[in-house]
Amino acid sequence: MSFNDKTFNALAFFSIKAAADLPANRFVGFDGNIAALESKSLGVTQYDCSSGDYASVITIGTAVVETSVAVSAGDKLTADENGLAKKAIGTALINGRSLDTISAPGFVRILLTT
Numbered sequence: 001m002s003f004n005d006k007t008f009n010a011l012a013f014f015s016i017k018a019a020a021d022l023p024a025n026r027f028v029g030f031d032g033n034i035a036a037l038e039s040k041s042l043g044v045t046q047y048d049c050s051s052g053d054y055a056s057v058i059t060i061g062t063a064v065v066e067t068s069v070a071v072s073a074g075d076k077l078t079a080d081e082n083g084l085a086k087k088a089i090g091t092a093l094i095n096g097r098s099l100d101t102i103s104a105p106g107f108v109r110i111l112l113t114t
Contacts (some may be wrong), residue, residue: 006019007064022045022049033060038080065110070102
């Protein structure tokens with residue numbers, strides 16, 4: 001499990017059966033897998049979860065998500081191919097907006113959007 005110094009305010013959680021091993025702080029798809037590239041996600045995993053177990057997914061509110069790139073507060077975020085957050089460009093589906101600015105890959109708080 002990755003550790004960070006971020007706090008969050010989740011308003012709703014959803015349990016989904018993990019179709020694969022799911023790391024904490026990643027976008028997860030509606031099918032229980034890591035979210036596909038630039039797809040709309042169910043939410044963000046709260047903890048590491050093994051395939052076949054039930055994952056706790058933050059679906060509404062703020063969450064902490066791991067990024068694959070530097071992002072700025074206010075950036076629209078989508079999923080990369082590993083479920084990490086990246087800036088949403090063009091037709092990429094938006095999963096939320098960053099509440100933090102970081103100059104390298106790391107962790108940011110995200111305001112989840114539906």
